[in-house]
Amino acid sequence: MTISKIDELVADLRSVISPASIILEATERSAYSCDGLLSHKAVPLVVIVPESREELVTAVRAVIAAGLPWVARGAGTGLSGGALPDDEGILIVTARLNKILEIDAVAQIAVVEPGVVNLELSKAVLPEGLYFAPDPSSQIACTIGGNVAENSGGAHCFKYGFTTHHVLGIELLLPTGELVWLGGEGMDAPGPDLRGVVIGSEGTLGIVTRIVCRLLPLPEIRRTLVAYFDSVADAARAVSDVVAQGITPAAIEMMDHLAIEACELATGAGLDTSATSCLLLELDGEADEVVAEFRAVGALMREHGSSHVWEAADERERALMWLARKAAFAAAGRVAPAYIVQDGVVPRSALPRVLEGIGRLGEESALAILNVFHAGDGNLHPLVTYDPAIPGQEERAEEVAAKILKLCLDEGGSLTGEHGIGVDKVCHMPDMFSDEDLAAFGRLRFAFDPLERCNRGKLLPTPRLCGERPGRYVPHPLEVTGRGERW
Incomplete structure (x- = not known):
């Protein structure tokens, strides 16, 4: 990328949008080097933060005219590297378009x-x-x-x-x-x-x-409970039975012991840290139906071995339950300084087997794994914790995260439920989709982006990305053995 090309773009931008919307200083640009997936980083050549829709459209058209690649970014909370900047391109931040x-x-x-x-x-x-x-x-x-x-x-x-x-x-x-x-x-x-x-x-x-x-x-009423279990398998079977009874909760969330401990330490919400696992279950809708189903759900929890059930007495207690659950990702920092969160999906019936498999991976790798996830639709969010200061732990965590995805696919599941593919799982796409599928996806993408400059390298695998890991460079095995070199 020639410096003159960037200089020309910046000059053009300054003539059509506010100079305050253009970030050029290296330290400020580095603040946008990653999203919530901290293991992949790249610094964009220019960051544009438009203050209006009109500025955004004008700026992007200028970038397109300059022939430069570009990436859009919102709040940067994504967990798969979907907003990872292109280090040869421009980052467009939409955070100020907040009306x-x-x-x-x-x-x-x-x-x-x-x-x-x-x-x-x-x-x-x-x-x-x-x-x-x-x-x-x-x-x-x-x-x-x-x-x-x-x-x-x-x-x-x-x-x-x-x-x-x-x-x-x-x-x-x-x-x-x-x-x-x-x-x-x-x-x-x-x-x-x-x-x-x-x-x-x-x-x-x-x-x-x-x-x-x-x-x-807004629903007429909401009723919420936390049911505690002595085993993760019992909690998983309780989830399946609730659905089998024809009850459709608004939410069914599961946390294992490590997650319960971390969330309680972080929030003081009142969770029982002696439990092996718990389910947070919420019903909402018309009052008569919800009251009857809530009573039935409480009975089902006990039938499946729940040691005790905490029913929210009022909105304050309900808010405490959700505060604890939604603090899970941040609370994992009390277990280790870093983690990789996965986002695989499995059928509900496979939950006990997959959770047992994740437990074995944690034991074999000597890495703590917190399980907190949407149990109702089998969308797992295991947090594989590690310390980047300890040599080899980050690589070991990445291996475990990849094996968790394989567990999900082996059970007929999916690579992602809601966090996306991004750069984190792009090289696993052939594990789930055939060459014909990926080619069809590529043709669709090309129809929208014929010049292939919009958020390139994400979602669909390419030889470059699957041969080289984005972010910190890791030597290829041929380099390590002296049979090849990087150029």
Whole structure:
């Protein structure tokens, strides 16, 4: 990349957008070198933080005209490296595009910019008796644009689904510079579902500039409990039995002993740290139905060996339960200074086997693994902890994380439920998809981005990425043996 090309772009940008929206200083650019996946880092050549939709469109078109690669970034809370910058390109940050443009309480929709924080939308529509259902653990910080990129779900996805079920339309700035609307303000827009194609595409098909969100009425009541078990297997079987009884909880979350301990130390919420595992289960809806099902669920917990059940007596206790659960990722720092979080999915019936397998991997590797996850839909979030200051531990943690994904695939599961592929799991894609599948994905991506400059190297495997690990350079085995050299 020639310096003159960057200088020319910066000069062009300064003539059409605010100079305050352009970050050139090296230390400031390095602050954007990674998202929540800290093991992969790259510093962009220029960071652009537009203060309006018009600035964003103008800036991206200038980058396209300059022939430079670019990556979009929201709040940077992603966990798969989907917002990892291109060290030969430009980073476009949407965090300042944070306006709620319209709330229509009658139609139950809101139109927002991509930088609106997830939880802030629910707060804004609360006076109308409405809320936005997707609730990732990072909802106090993550943005709706990022939720669209990753098709985020959250704890209540078992009943309410993922972002794709709650976004009706999007305005998309294509990698060609064209602005298009996909979907609309209703559930069934005419034509092919290109809206659904873009949601979950991890920013590889363009930048979302406006979003039409579907809102839901607040449920009449919510009832929440934490059930404690002497074994993870018993808790997993209780989950399957609840669903088999025809009960659809709003959320079913599981934590193992290590996760319970860490979360309680971090929050003081009142969890029983002597338990081997626990389930956090919530029902919501019409009062009569919820009360009857809640009674049945409590009985099922005891039938499956729950030592005791903590039922939230009021909203304060309910908030404490969720505070503990949503603190899990941060709380893992009390176990070790670093961790790798996985995001595999398995059938509910396979949960006991997979959790036992994860336990064996932890013992064999001598690494502590915290299990905290969406048990209702089998979306695992094992946290493989390690100390980067101890030689070899990070590599060992990466090996364990890869083996966990293999466990999931061997059980007929998936590489990801909501965190995405990014760069973290891109080289595992052939383990799940055939060459024909990947070729079809590539053709679709090429249709949106014919010059292949938008968030390149993410989601779909390439020989470069799968032969070289992005981030810190690791010598190839041929180099180690003296049979080859890097050039």
